[in-house]
Amino acid sequence: MPPYDARGEANRAKRHRAVLIGVEHYEGARNDLPAVATNLRLMREALTAERTGMLGPDDLVEVPADGGPATVDPLRVRAALTAAREEVTGLLVVYFAGHGIVRPDGSDLNLMFTDSRVTRDRHHPFVDTLSWRDDIMPELRYARADWVVVILDCCFAGNALWAFSPAAGQNFALLTAAEPGVEIPPGDPGTGTEFTAALHRLLTTGEGEPVTFTRIVTGIRRAMAPYKAVDGHPWVPDERRHGDDVVLALAAGPEPPRQPPRDGAPKGHTRRWPRLSAPALPHRLLPVLVRRMTRTTALVLAGVAVLATGGTWYLLGGSAEGACDSPLELRVLTDPDLRPTVQKAADAYPRRDAHGCRTVGINVYDAKATDAVSALRSSSLWQEPPAVCPASGVCPRPQRDVGAQPDVWIPAAGSAWQRATAEGAGGGPGGGETSTSTGRSVVKLDRLGSVAYTPIVLGVPDTMSLPQSLQTDDPLGEIITGLEAAQEVEILRPDPEGTEAALLATDALYATSADGHASTVEQGMAGALRPMPSTARELMCALADGTHNDLEDRAAVLVPEQTLAQFNLSAGETGRPACATEALAHRVAHYPSDVPMLDLPFVRVSWEGADRDAVARRTAVEDFYEWLVTDRAAQECFTDDGFRGVDEGDPAPPGDDSVLRSEDNTTAVRERIPTTGPNADASASLNETLSRYRGALGPGRVLYLLDNSTSVADKRLWDGTGGAKELVARSMGSLGAEDSYGVWTAAVAPGKPVTELVGLGPNTGAAVRKAVAGAGTAAFDARIGAGLRAALTALRGDSTVAEQPRLLVLVTDGEDFEDVGKSEQAALVTDAGRTPPVRIVTVSLQDGACAPGRFGDRLAVASGGRCLDPGDDIAAELAAEVAKAGTGDAE
Structure with missing residues (x-):
């Protein structure tokens, strides 16, 4: 396919935007970065250049705004990204220049703002920052834009590559100023940073053909080759791309033909939205309307004109936008392993009234499994966050750590629900989830039933030797012993703080450790792969990316069966993750008898004092649940992704169209497996596992x-x-x-x-x-x-x-x-x-x-x-x- 061109005929009418973020001033121990102001000017010039720029001045959103306060806070940035996610339908460019910071193991790149600071809280060390992994990437993953391009000019920018996880089918490109682990110089105030200055030259001086993202990557690496990063490290910009290619600047040749500017528009600036045919408005209204018209009001007024003369303008499947009331919003919190599938199901939820207006809107978001349990155990902190953090630095804030107050919670397993509802299961930062002494529970968590199932499996490369008898009904320890007796093997699982599946797998792993110590398990994994990815998909992507080929050949992974089945699919098969490559070996699933199945419970969350629309909300929640478990289209959202459906409350055998029954998985997974559930003391056991994991690190x-x-x-x-x-x-x-x-x-x-x-x-x-x-x-x-x-x-x-x-x-x-x-x-x-x-x-x-x-x-x-x-x-x-x-x- 030809590269995506925002100024091409097919895309000219769409909404395009660049969000330019530059943090020049810092409080506390961080040095100011005076080169950032020049960086913003250079990016502004490059993107809106008269002959080469892809955007117009009105398409730029700058933080801080020109002439406004110089301070930058994460809330303003988050708001700008959220607006761009919802409003942009064409090209979205996001640029950041400022300080970047990572955890000691190099994970979790955080972008720093004016008042950002570092605490001694090991679980939440950064305050007033935005995490690329937990905040920015999830915000942009579901953007409506045809193409998303992110450019990071900060220290450790390359560490963002480890958490690059676009949605399936999304066009997304990430350009980082340097490779992972590399710090870069602050730049010169007069000329900007070396990286952004080089980027400006490439975007404004292209000759002969448009400047695409792939050309930028080649050019920027060549431009930076003479420079050295901090500590003499080679300065090599890095990138990831999910999609074909995208034009970022036109060739600097003769000026292309332009549409005539509208009255009041800056000369030379092409407005890119459709000209709507409509009867003329009364002449006496035109001067007022033209003076006050903005891009948004232009569309609205054109629509009003059509309607006023008997025409009809339908949006959203045939209903006039203005005739629809705002739908009731349901907020669905889920496990990071489940987010893509739950989002797909929410998007397919068909509830509309007789006029075609959506009656219920569903907002899906995810949070680390441990953060979700902690927040629901101390749910009053959603409404009354602590005014100050204690001396320990531990400062739970559910709005920051999780998100908005949920109406529905779909964790990966009932064990999470058990921990959230258990009496006295909290244990503070060294134990289980955050102690309820920091807040009280103001929610009722009603478990309505499971919406799908998937067992946790040990995925073993089919090149490894293991007796067939050990594929099911044996404890994890016996399966691992059989593997290790035949060959060198590394046992891997994602971060148990992140997902419930990884926590359940870790609980079983610690029980099988030869010396009984978590530190032996964790240090072995750290030696094989560091940092440990946050989700099962990210773990498989890390093995597939070509940089861990030796590890990939000897790694047995504890992941949900549905993840393993998706990564087993051959190239070109529907449902195969975009990051999967031929470097990733086909894996056979082994089903440990002592690791519980993931049963995806649907939990209704009712809040004390939330009485205004309680009946309508309760009805909507129950209707959504019934649709998920009984509607064929809803169940297919899960079974198409490799989950096992629901059959009278139990796991259903995979159907003929299930990923589990594909040719690639015929010999890799078992059609029928024993149902395993969490033990009665799962809360105490898993909280102890969390405590041991945190101590081991x-x-x-x-x-x-x-x-x-x-x-x-x-x-x-x-x-x-x-x-x-x-x-x-x-x-x-x-x-x-x-x-x-x-x-x-x-x-x-x-x-x-x-x-x-x-x-x-x-x-x-x-x-x-x-x-x-x-x-x-x-x-x-x-x-x-x-x-x-x-x-x-x-x-x-x-x-x-x-x-x-x-x-x-x-x-x-x-x-x-x-x-x-x-x-x-x-x-x-x-x-x-x-x-x-x-x-x-x-x-x-x-x-x-x-x-x-x-x-x-x-x-x-x-x-x-x-x-x-x-x-x-x-x-x-x-x-x-x-x-x-x-x-x-x-x-």
């Missing part, structure tokens, strides 16, 4: 043990670039204020304990780096064996947090390392495998210690750690290993 305990013998200095491995001290100091960037860490040196006189250069405990990064920089070598051999024993004992000494990540980093030249006797090596290897687990990362500054079977390799195998030598990128790999235990400070 930090804060951590990290102890560095340095070989500071004279041989290290003699070999020039102590000081300077790549030396022991520099490697340790750089890796500390992965540690945060809440982590406990210390540095010991191992070269001491015989019989003496190792030296505590910095004691193990809460420390200040600057002070520790200063101590490491000033450390010297000692005229003794390194007591590696004694140091390892003492370090393991110290790391295991604090038993108050059973799941706390623990890491021991041993840095040595290897000379004294191999002097440890065979019997002592064996004892230390045994000790390394004990619980609570301590991962050991050995950094050998010379080759040899990490060879298979050598001491460093054996310590790594026993503890689930690593052994790094000069054959590895030690600096990068060590920082990544420390990041698995530390909370970090990436921003």
Whole structure:
């Protein structure tokens, strides 16, 4: 297909818009960005250029507005995006320039505004920001626009690529100033940032043919090649595109023919909406109407003129827009795994009156499963949010974390409903959902029944060996044991904070862990894929994107059956996700007997004091539920996406037209499976699982043990670039204020304990780096064996947090390392495998210690750690290993 052209004949009458967001001024610790003002001017010029621009001046929405307050807050930005989502039918361009910030693991890019700040709340660390993953992408995913193009000019812009999730069939392109994890310079106030200045040149100087998105990508990468990002990183803009291509600027050739401007329109500006044929208005009204006419009123007045002379103008399936009353709005909150399907069902809901007017409008939105449960348990906070956050930084705000007060809640499983209604199930940030002491329940949650079903399966690549007998009716632990006995395998599941399916899978995973510790499971997953995607679809997309090919071949995934079935479809098949590629192997579903089925309960949410339209609302909710479970078209919305339908309250066998019965899934899924449901104590079990998961992710305990013998200095491995001290100091960037860490040196006189250069405990990064920089070598051999024993004992000494990540980093030249006797090596290897687990990362500054079977390799195998030598990128790999235990400070 030819690229989409907003100025082409077929699209000229549509509504186009650019939302330009620039944050120049910041309060608090963030530096101002004076180049942003120039960036906005450059983008304004490029998009509205006389000969090349795709938009007119009236098509631009700028935040902050020209001449208005310089402050920018997320509410204004969100409102501008919401309006654009609803109103734009052609091309929508969104541009952001300002500060970007991410979590320590690189996930959840947040765009920062004037009053944005960072807190110590690990679950909600950013205040007055907008999350690309949770706010902006969901807002734009269901835009009416033919094409959405987003351009991000900020630090960590590339991290948005990990949460790029357009709707099926949506045309959406994302251009980021740099690759994931890369910070960029602030730019020059006079010329703007290097990225936006280059983008302006490309959009305004194209010759010979229109400038499309794909041409922009090639051109911007070429333009940025001479520059370096922060820390000397190569400056490579990145992109994702879902759809064919889109024109962003016309060729800078002769001026194309234009329609004559309407009275009062700026010269040279082509107004792109249809000219409606209508009888003339009374002459005396024309001067007034022309003076006051806007784009919206032009359409309305033209319609009025037609109606006034006996003509009829029908909208929305044949009804005059003005004759319809506003429909009753139902707000439906659902699980992120379910959002696309529930949205499809809501769009198909046919309720209209005899005049064709919609009687019920349904607004579907999703929230993290844990946030939804917390909010409904403390639902009074929707109406009375806390005035200030407590000292802990934990500040639950349902309007921020979830959205508007729902009328209907469709979680993925009844276990979520159980947790939301259970007495005393809350546990605060370290336990289950937010404690009800921060708010009270003002809702009644009536479970009406299930709207569809799908079991959680372990999707195993069909290239792996596994006995057929283990495909169903066996516990998850036995299935995994059978897999691991035959080949190397990585077990993955999405973030259990995000979806109910991932939480239920995590509950079963922890029960199958060999040592019973969540940290073993989580650190293993972090080593395979970091950050962990938020939903099952995002996990499968991450494996399919071509950057994890080795992992894709050995990854068994715990996901809903319907997700696995969709990704099994061959290219070109209806229902195959847009991100699926041939790199993703066909997977066979194995059905663990100890993981409950997802039963998609429909929950009516009734609010105290909401009496004004209570009867009508209750009737509408019940009608929507009855339609979902009894209407064939409604059920097909679910079965077409791979769910199992409802048959008298139980899962229905898949029909002939089900995705589950497609040729691609004939041998991959089971037609009939046993029904499993949550246990009676699901609330307590899952809240405990959440507590263990959060503990397993930090804060951590990290102890560095340095070989500071004279041989290290003699070999020039102590000081300077790549030396022991520099490697340790750089890796500390992965540690945060809440982590406990210390540095010991191992070269001491015989019989003496190792030296505590910095004691193990809460420390200040600057002070520790200063101590490491000033450390010297000692005229003794390194007591590696004694140091390892003492370090393991110290790391295991604090038993108050059973799941706390623990890491021991041993840095040595290897000379004294191999002097440890065979019997002592064996004892230390045994000790390394004990619980609570301590991962050991050995950094050998010379080759040899990490060879298979050598001491460093054996310590790594026993503890689930690593052994790094000069054959590895030690600096990068060590920082990544420390990041698995530390909370970090990436921003």
